[in-house]
Amino acid sequence: MAQPARKMVGPEKLEPELPDRSRKILDLLSAGMDSLEPSVIQNLVGNLVRLGEIADEFSRPEMQALLREVAGAGSSLRGLIAEIKELQETGTMDALLELGSTLQAMKDSLTPGVVAGVLRQLVNALAMLDRIQAFRGDRLVEGMVAALKEAVGENKDKSPQGLLSILRQLNNPEARKGLSIFASFLQKLPAHLN
Template identity: 30%
Template sequence: MEVSSLEHTTTMEYAKELIEVAIQSMTKEMVDEITKKAIASVELIDDIAQPETIELLKKLPDVSESLSRSLDEIKKLEQTGSLQTLIEVAEMIAAAKVSMTSTMVLDIVEKAIAGVELADDLTQKGAIPLATNMIASFTEAMDEYEDKQPLSLLQLAKSMKDPNVRKGLSILVSFLKRFANG
């Protein structure tokens, strides 16, 4: 549908008159408030129109699902209080970082390296299976003697006939000698 130039002129004049009436009906305070909002809007548009913001907005559709999941997880952390705990831990680490001297950091790093070396050495010597076996053996022994009286001296002497008991005691005595020497 084509608009004739007479209709267009009439429409433009009507719009112009409408704007003039609206302007005349406004107080100075209303004009000031509208002007402030217009300036704030232009500044916001200018901030959004920055190249880095535009690039970020272009990436948004590709990462929206991941971002949504991340925000859900952050909300859960906040609801359980874990987010506040993480913030407190981060603040504590930051405070420790600021208060530590290079000597302190070196000392901590040396101790951490020594701990890793010790853990590696113990692992290579079979400490994990040994510790697992010790825990299982201790648990079984505690369960076995839970409601029983301690062995008498005669019962202890008789148990020395068992080669496993002798081997275990021999290892224990050897360990205790070495442990006492430091």
């Protein structure tokens, strides 16, 4: 049999002698590789190529900057994770998810007619607030609230008054004026409700 042509300049160099343990490991790896089927080797090589591509992605300056940012934000991320865990443990997360689902269902159910109706009501409410403001209704409401607070405070620890005592209070000009305004209001209300 012919041997391949080799250019021999000196004595043939042999592989360096490996320690016994290294030789056994090398023999084991070699035996393992020899026992693999071609499809397994092809899959292994494909995974190694993908691993090399991933390593290449991680070596890009943008990726390294992102990794440095993530490392710097570690304490913030830990805090966020703790907050989310607490929300899950207290059941708040479930409530928030349910609220989100409800809002999404409401959003999905909005039709042009519904939107137009809501906008019409909003415009009417704004017009009414404008009329109240022009009439100085804010002062009227504040006055009513203040008078109610004062009346409740005056009668808090008192026993209920008798009918004659209430009628005697009508002799007070301020009480009669308030009652007249209220009676006039009651007379005019039905016309505005129709």
